[in-house]
Amino acid sequence: MTFLVLLAALIGLLYLGMPMFAALFLLPLAVLLWVEGGVPALGEMVIGKLDGYLLVAIPLFMLMAHVMVRGRVVDDLYGAAFALLRRVRGGVGIATVAACTVFAAISGSSVATALTVGKIAIPQMLRYGMSRRGAFGVVAGGGTLGILIPPSAPMVLYAYVTEASVGALFLAGVVPGLMMAAMFAAWCWLTEGHARAPADEPPPERAAVALRRAGWSISLPVFVLGGIYFGVFTATEAAGTGTLYAILIAALVYRALTLRDFLDGVAEATRTSAMLLMIIAGAAIYGYMLTKLLVPQELVALVAEWNLGRTGFLVAMMALLFVLGLVLESFSIILLTMPAILPVMDSLGIDKVWYGVLLTLSLEMALISPPVAMNLVVIKAITGAPLSEVNRSIMPYMLMLAAGTALLIAFPGIALWLPRQAGYQG
Numbered sequence: 043m044t045f046l047v048l049l050a051a052l053i054g055l056l057y058l059g060m061p062m063f064a065a066l067f068l069l070p071l072a073v074l075l076w077v078e079g080g081v082p083a084l085g086e087m088v089i090g091k092l093d094g095y096l097l098v099a100i101p102l103f104m105l106m107a108h109v110m111v112r113g114r115v116v117d118d119l120y121g122a123a124f125a126l127l128r129r130v131r132g133g134v135g136i137a138t139v140a141a142c143t144v145f146a147a148i149s150g151s152s153v154a155t156a157l158t159v160g161k162i163a164i165p166q167m168l169r170y171g172m173s174r175r176g177a178f179g180v181v182a183g184g185g186t187l188g189i190l191i192p193p194s195a196p197m198v199l200y201a202y203v204t205e206a207s208v209g210a211l212f213l214a215g216v217v218p219g220l221m222m223a224a225m226f227a228a229w230c231w232l233t234e235g236h237a238r239a240p241a242d243e244p245p246p247e248r249a250a251v252a253l254r255r256a257g258w259s260i261s262l263p264v265f266v267l268g269g270i271y272f273g274v275f276t277a278t279e280a281a282g283t284g285t286l287y288a289i290l291i292a293a294l295v296y297r298a299l300t301l302r303d304f305l306d307g308v309a310e311a312t313r314t315s316a317m318l319l320m321i322i323a324g325a326a327i328y329g330y331m332l333t334k335l336l337v338p339q340e341l342v343a344l345v346a347e348w349n350l351g352r353t354g355f356l357v358a359m360m361a362l363l364f365v366l367g368l369v370l371e372s373f374s375i376i377l378l379t380m381p382a383i384l385p386v387m388d389s390l391g392i393d394k395v396w397y398g399v400l401l402t403l404s405l406e407m408a409l410i411s412p413p414v415a416m417n418l419v420v421i422k423a424i425t426g427a428p429l430s431e432v433n434r435s436i437m438p439y440m441l442m443l444a445a446g447t448a449l450l451i452a453f454p455g456i457a458l459w460l461p462r463q464a465g466y467q468g
Contacts, residue, residue, distance in 0.1 A: 367408020
């Protein structure tokens with residue numbers, strides 16, 4: 043199949059050490075020069091792809107996450123969860139899941155969630171009797187919620203590429219994200235029930251005090267999602283107002299954000315966004331090549347010939363996305379696969395918002411897939427544990443993510459109920 047051959051060639055270039063943006067430029071140019079003899083209006087194609095108002099949301103959400111991390115809001119988030127849940131069966135693990143869930147809605151990054159929560163939560167979990175495997179697994183698994191619970195930069199990019207509603211995508215990630223968090227918490231309750239504070243141990247602080255201190259950070263995702271849900275602002279406007287709100291919280295309420303922290307956040311968001319924009323520019327040429335080689339039409343014909351149907355196609359795509367996630371990061375996977383499969387989705391009547399959440403769940407599984415994945419490397423860096431031990435800790439969470447994906451395929455309403463309540467008609 044042409045698509046798989048081109049994908050394998052691209053991955054081969056990456057393994058030779060070529061940067062992603064360079065591979066995305068050079069491979070399509072070489073193929074088009076061979077097949078077409080040239081690439082007409084190359085500059086217009088690239089500029090047209092980058093000229094999108096929605097893309098402004100990505101660096102703004104990145105800056106918002108950086109500001110809140112530097113503001114040390116996670117200390118209060120975990121403190122509040124621990125104060126409330128410390129004496130519940132498996133409470134220290136459940137508190138970690140709760141902190142990951144809220145911080146995921148602030149940071150939008152799985153790696154940042156695992157790193158920031160893990161530094162605080164792992165010593166606490168080990169102190170209260172949780173097994174090393176259980177403590178490592180819950181942080182690595184809970185960290186994956188970062189790209190599912192909005193705001194999520196991969197969702198913004200997916201919306202831009204597919205012309206789906208980013209507001210609907212954000213809302214669609216809420217219920218599946220909470221569902222996965224509930225599964226993770228239930229696993230802690232079942233397998234690490236002994237890991238809780240003794241009844242006679244005094245709390246580090248009263249729950250009401252801890253909640254009051256964490257209230258400002260919890261209000262940020264409520265502010266962003268509430269504004270989108272009620273139509274107060276678009277996703278891009280939500281990114282701008284949410285960033286301003288985060289700056290005010292970190293600088294005036296927590297008093298932990300310095301000018302140097304802010305400038306570092308701007309620089310980091312700029313570097314990451316510039317890299318992403320270069321990849322998007324290369325993906326524009328890659329998508330043009332796929333169109334010229336009739337790859338989308340070939341895939342539509344193949345799906346019809348094999349009589350896969352909607353469910354069969356989705357299962358096949360989830361498997362492919364999982365495999366790609368072992369060697370590519372999420373932005374690249376979205377840009378490489380969507381130009382080819384969008385026509386197939388349209389022919390099968392697959393809702394773009396629904397597929398976007400399924401795609402995100404598959405990317406989450408790749409984030410924790412052995413032998414080497416970013417969240418696992420983060421846990422190793424935090425704890426100094428052997429990577430083999432960290433790898434073993436994650437298997438139950440991979441199975442739960444797979445079960446969540448299966449549920450979402452069987453019951454699309456899990457993802458689409460909330461967007462439809464907000465008026466989404468897809």
